[in-house]
Amino acid sequence: MTEAVEIKPVRKSIEVELAPLDAFQLFTSDMAAWWPATHHIGKTPFIEIVIEPRAGGGWFEVDRDGTACQWGSILAWDPPHKVVFAWGLQGDWTFSPDLRKSSEVEVRFTPMGDSATLVELEHRHLERHEAGAKIAEAVDQGWTPVLAAFKALIEKK
Amino acid sequence: MANLEKAFEALGDPTRLAIFQRIATRPHSVGEIAGHLPVSRPAVSQHLRVLKDAGLVSDVKDGTRRVYEVRPEGIEALRRYFDQVWERNLKAFQAAADKISREKGSSDDRSSGNKAGKKVH
The missing domain is CATH 3.30.530.20 (START domain)
Incomplete structure (x- = not known):
């Protein structure tokens, strides 16, 4: 996984x-x-x-x-x-x-x-949960602006 | 909480998950999604509505068509949920601890009566 x-x-x-x-x-x-x-x-x-x-x-x-x-x-x-x-x-x-x-x-x-x-x-390790993994997987399909935005969002917190 | 359950539910459907994954690579219109997947346009619209209700995607107008993109805030749903759970639960823990501390304090009164230095904040 x-x-x-x-x-x-x-x-x-x-x-x-x-x-x-x-x-x-x-x-x-x-x-x-x-x-x-x-x-x-x-x-x-x-x-x-x-x-x-x-x-x-x-x-x-x-x-x-x-x-x-x-x-x-x-x-x-x-x-x-x-x-x-x-x-x-x-x-x-x-x-x-x-x-x-x-x-x-x-x-x-x-x-x-x-x-x-x-x-x-x-x-x-919240990403280990199925829903978290699904979301992470979905986002991991390509290095996209979405992923960049996501990273920016979590790093801000 | 409600949103998180909706997000779980929304991604539990394989077709919706496929749609979500496609949108995650770049924004898509309904027609583009229907062109890539063996799903009719009305069905795609229906799935998009569920994803949108769950807070996972949002739509923007691009000229005459509507384009769907992933909401970073939706991805954060899981973390936000646990953030709320622990915020509330730790406050409840603190309240229970304070209660014990007060009870202890009043039974200790005889021996010392001194609570100086115990205050936190």
Whole structure:
């Protein structure tokens, strides 16, 4: 598969008034406490978001009707510094276990003084998703003014 | 979000994908596309309307004919979607963290009562 056109990663950062380990735990072991309830893929709302605390572990929602819907997996598990998820949800909200079709979400926790943490998130390799790849492929058919415009647009951000 | 789903859907059709890929190489008119693909002009127009609704292409008038070109903003749809998701979700995370921090702060009052230096912004 061609990855000639890369979609620039989404990067966000925030500061929280928690020590890194507390922030890490809230992010990973208590995700359902803060993840917006509107964001789920099961037929019924989720009651739990499970992150298996190890590299290779699963990342999935458990819904009110008892079904589990997988979102991705854990690529790196390094508390309280870093966690990397594979985001396996595709454009039609089905899960693909294929890491070549999964984007990556890296979250880093850096101490800021005694009891605050800088949380930095990077969602990268978006072009690996089927829709992203299709678009990238389509644009890659020739070096055109469109591609130049696209590159200019993503480099501007 | 709505736009992104539309974009996925629009490119899910092989004929539309072929049309989109053709337009990506350079702007095309309806007639040019119909001339290159085994699709009638009305069908091409229909497909173009779907691509346009999804924000993937736009049309400009070129004399008497209408020419379709790819919108760079459409290509950015996926990234824009995740940008919005994380903007909202990280704010929700921050709010939850603040709540825990406040609860901790009030239970620590007895021992120190000192929250100086904790403020961020």
